[in-house]
Amino acid sequence: MTKTQSADARALGKLTEQERTILHEVGFEGEGRRAASSIVADHEVRLAVSHDAGVEIMPLAQALRTYDFVQDLMFNLVDPGENEHTAMVAEHMHDPLGVFLWVKPGAKLKLPLQTFTLLETPQARQFTHDVTLIGEGAEVERISGAAVPSSVHKGRHISVSETYQCAGSICKTTTVEQWGPAMEVYSYGFSKMEKGSSCSSTSLMMSSIAHHADRSWSILEEDASSVAQSIVFAPAGTERLISTETRLTRAGAKSEDVTRMVSAGGRIVNEALLVGEAAGTQGFLGCDGLKLNDTGEICAVPSLVAKAEGSQLSHEASVGMIDGDKLDYLMASGLEEDAARDLIVQGFLSLEEDSLPPRLRSRVAEMISRAKSGGM
C-alpha cells in the first residue's frame, strides 16, 4: 500500500458504508483517485485530507487560525447583510462550518479534488461557508456534491461559497446535488475570476426537493472565460428557483451559460442576468425548458445589459412540451412511447456531450425515466 493509499484508507475509515454509498452517488471516489477530499457531515468537518503538495484543504475555522489572509477572503465577495440567509451564516463567522480549499500557485493537479456535504439528521439545520482560492496559473478539476440518506426527508441547508480564481488559473467543476424531498435549501455562490483565468462547470440538480433557491454571482476580469452548463429537473412537488448574475468587467471577458430545464410536474424559475461592463466582452445565455406533462411550470427569464459599446451579448430561451411530430416519428420507427420520450429528453439535455461523465449521464437518464413513471 502506498503512502497516499494509506492516508486514504485512514480517512475513509471515518465514513460508514452507508455514507460512502450515498456519496458515491454524487461523485465521491476514494483510494488514491482524488488529490484532496473534504466531507462536511451535519455540523462537523468529517474529513479534510490532501494527498498532493499542490493543494491544502482544511476546516475553515482552522484556516482562519492558520493563515491571516483567509479572514480577508471570507465575506469579501458578499456582504453578510446581503439577505437573511447570508446573515444566518455570518452569525457563525467566529467558528464557521465549512472548508478552506487552497490550490497553490502554479500547481497542476493530476487528480481531481472533491468536496461534499452530507446532512444525516432529519430536520437538521445546516449552515456552511466554503472559501476556495485557486492560485495563479494553477490547474484543477473539482467534483463536489451534496447528499442525504434516504431516511432524511426534511431539513434545511444554507450555504455560502466564495471562490477566487487567480490570474491564468484553470478550473473544471462538476456539481451534483441530491437533497431530501421535503427539504429547503438555499445556496449562494460568489466567484471572482482574475485576468486570463478560465472555468468550465457542470451542475446537476436532479432530485425531488420541496424548495431550492440557488443563486450565484460571478465577476470576470480581463480575458477571463467561463463556460457553464446546468441540468435542472423538477419532478412533481419540487420547486427550484435559480438566479445567476454574471458581470464581464474587462475587455476579453467571455461567458457562456446554458441551462436546460425539465419539469415533470415541478416548478422551475430561471432568472439569468448577463452584464457587459466593458468593450470587447462577449456573453451568451441559453435557457431552454421542456415540460413532460401538463402540470408544473417552467419560467425562463434571460436578461442582458450592455453597458459599453462593443459588448456583444446574446441569449436564447425556449419552453415547450415534447414535440408530437418527434414522438410520432420515433414510434413509427419502432420505439415504445416511453423509450421515444426518454430519447427526446436525453437529446434535449445533450446528455451525449462529453462534458458529463458517463456515470452521471446514465444516472440522469435513469432519474428522468423513473420520474416519468411516477417512481420519484
Next chain:
Amino acid sequence: MLEIRNLSVNVGDKRILDDIDMVVPEGELHVLLGPNGSGKSSLLASIMGLPPFEVVAGDILFDGKSLQGLNIRERAALGMGLGFQRPPNLDGVSVSSFAQALAAEEVLAREAEALDLADFVRRDMNVGFSGGEIKRWEVLKLILQDPRLMLFDEPESGVDLEHVRAIGKAIGRITSTPDRRGRPRSGLVITHTGLILKSVDADLGYILKNGRLLHSGEPRAIFSHIQTHGYTVPEAG
C-alpha cells in the same frame, strides 16, 4: 400482407383519399406514382396511423387484420415502418443512440457504409442533413427497424443520380430479403418522378391523382406513359 379496401380519408371535412383499393402481397414491391398533392404521402400516413388523417370509410388490413383503432406504435409493432419524406430534427439524439434504443448497433455498423452513411453515427438525427442524406438515412433507419412492410415516401426526391441508384439498390435488396426472423417482406414506394424505377424492380405500379387510384399495371410501362402523357389513364392494349 397489406390490403386496402374502399378506403376514404379526410382531414377535417376535406376528402383527401377516395375509395382506394390496393393489395400488396408478401414478397412484392409496389410503386405508386402521382403528381404533387395527389394524396400519395397521405396514403402512407394513413396506413401508418399518423395524424391528422381520419379514415372515414373502408379499411386497411395488415396480415388480414384491421388496423382501425391501432396507434402508431402498435402498427410499428405489427411490422410496419415508414421512411419519412420530411422527418423532424431530433436535436441531441444521435444516430447511434437511436440504433442503441432499437438494439440495432451491429446492423448500423454493417449497413451504414452501403448507403454512404458510415460517418453519420455521431450526428444528431436529421439535424443538418442534406436532402439526399435524409433520404439515405430514412432507408437505413428502416433497415435498423426491420419491419416486414416498408413504406417509402418519395425516397429519391432531392437526391443526386448516383445516390438514387444506391437508394434503389438498397430498397430492392432489403425488400427482397427476409426480416431477421426469416419472414418475407413487402414494400410500397411512392414517387412523383418515377426515377427510382430505373434502379429498382417493382412488381406492380399505380397512378394516383386527386385522391383516387386511376390505374394499376406494369410499373415501367406506367413510368413511360407518364413521361409522355402525364398522369393519365393509359389506353387499353
